Amino acid sequence: MSDRCCGTAAVEIEQFATPQQTDSGQSGNLPVVVIGAGPVGLAAAAHLAERGIDYTILEAGDRIAASVAQWGHVRVFSPWKYNIDAAARRLLEADGWSAPDPEWLPIGAELIDDYLAPLAKLFGDKVRLGAKVSAISRLGYDRVRTAGRDDAPFLIRLADGTELQARAIIDASGTYTSPSVLGASGLPAHGENEVFVDHALPDVLGADRDRYEGRRVLVVGAGHSAATTLLALAELEHTPITWAIRAADATRTYGGGEADALPARGALGTRLRAHVTSGRIQLLTGFFAHRVHATGQGVEVVSRAPSGHEQSVTVDRIVSATGYRPDHSIASELRLDLDPVLGSPRALAPLIDPNQHSCGTVPAHGVDELVHPEPGYYAVGVKSYGRAPTFLMATGYEQVRSVVAALAGDWEAARDVQLDLPETGVCSANLAEAQEQRVGLATGISGGLLSTPLPLATVGATAESGGCCG
The missing domain is CATH 3.50.50.60 (FAD/NAD(P)-binding domain)
Incomplete structure (x- = not known):
């Protein structure tokens, strides 16, 4: 070309x-x-x-x-x-x-x-x-x-x-x-630096499992790194998952499905959509992270949309997959x-x-x-x-x-x-x-990827990356 x-x-x-x-x-x-x-x-x-x-x-x-x-x-x-x-x-x-x-x-x-x-x-x-x-x-x-x-x-x-x-x-x-911040305006959300926020692609099925299993987890971001983390979290029992994006819907994250020339990339969105449809993952749209603070019930993340509308979610762990x-x-x-x-x-x-x-x-x-x-x-x-x-x-x-x-x-x-x-x-x-x-029935892969099917992700989140695309 x-x-x-x-x-x-x-x-x-x-x-x-x-x-x-x-x-x-x-x-x-x-x-x-x-x-x-x-x-x-x-x-x-x-x-x-x-x-x-x-x-x-x-x-x-x-x-x-x-x-x-x-x-x-x-x-x-x-x-x-x-x-x-x-x-x-x-x-x-x-x-x-x-x-x-x-x-x-x-x-x-x-x-x-x-x-x-x-x-x-x-x-x-x-x-x-x-x-x-x-x-x-x-x-x-x-x-x-x-x-x-x-x-x-x-x-x-x-x-x-x-x-x-x-x-x-x-x-x-x-x-x-140099990951991007959690705050939706490109600035750190108020209080973001005062609570623990994990960045993209924690090993939730392996080394980091104890930190996430059985906890309420919020994943913020609409890229492939967010999708990968969400699919891995879905494999953990008794782990409530909330997914927050700024867009009005998740169409872009779901991607081309079977029409994708990289089948693994297409399958990522297809599986994610299925979990949202079933209710395994709760999707919050129009979510603009503005304030984060600890409460007696956990960490509250407050969204303030450009219109002034506010919504919030209280969780135990936050994964910022914002690029x-x-x-x-x-x-x-x-x-x-x-x-x-x-x-x-x-x-x-x-x-x-x-x-x-x-x-x-x-x-x-x-x-x-x-x-x-x-x-x-x-x-x-x-x-x-x-x-x-x-x-x-x-x-x-x-x-x-x-x-x-x-x-x-x-x-x-x-x-x-x-x-x-x-x-x-x-x-x-x-x-x-x-x-x-x-890949779908593989188990025992090093690094803790033991799911069926395995989560598939992006090379974009590398030393040579920060992007979406593997």
Whole structure:
């Protein structure tokens, strides 16, 4: 699929300076620094390795794909064939690795054990764990100073005070550590920070079971992470569940059902609708979380709609599955051109606007849509999407392929962006049946997914994610 299909030719893309400093000047012999060792960050490293470009990977966690490990119990709704980057596959197969069943839906732990960990092992000491980036700038230049700026290397400061330099930066740090607030207006609800609010995808059937079983639980949010948590909670006996959304109905969450090209994604909404219809899950619509406070009966969450209408619910546990937002603070001394609505690169925003696009209708895009006025800095993966919940790993893989080609000076390859994503309204019934047979009766899966059928979820809620779309 061309990057100029789907109406994108009408999008005006401002061409900022290209990263010429990668081939000359003070920074020419420095490595490219990749921030984040999740799926997209490691894919970037694979493409850099294939192109013979020196690189360093900085991972804030104490293990590879630390954020993915946080939702290791969750099964993604995209099968393996969409989850493995092409360059990563070539490197792994050359080392004797055998790919998993392409039609299988892995849980997060399998994504790490069967793919990401073996891939990272190939990169050896180029991967630095426990290396949290606290700031990025240009060596000797603050954001205001211009003359000679593009020839200066990037300066990366770590949380422990260590500093290193780079010729370019691929920021794949994701959004998992910066969840959105519970409050419906984008501000924390009054009292939100004074009570315990769990964020998306707790392991309610495994490690966190004791915290939820037999308790009154409120789940706030209308995305796939909320749906996944609701389906898991429904497996717990004597656990009253309330689901609160701002919309007037849950049609968007229920999705395309059998018309979805990813059957697991479609099944998510179908099963959720059945629980709401049966009364197992109580749905509150038009719910705008405004105030949270503890009472003698539990935690009361009060909704105040724009009309002034109020409603409330009292529960024991709250799960805020309201999405994620990018944290650009580490790049505050760089010159970024961000869309004022989504917080994505400005040229990318029209292509991923959730008001216009689902996961499967985002057109192919690459370096031209990810460029900033700061040559050589690229935010990729789910971080590039800002607040848009339409991210798929395959999209991130194509992003880094294009960016690395540009860093190598191969602009023909960089701009030949292609992406074939599964539409949300076109389905393969045979795949749906096969997954139900193979997954539906599974038990004993690591991470506590023991339900029948198993809850299926999004890769969107990862270190490389914060979105909806697996």
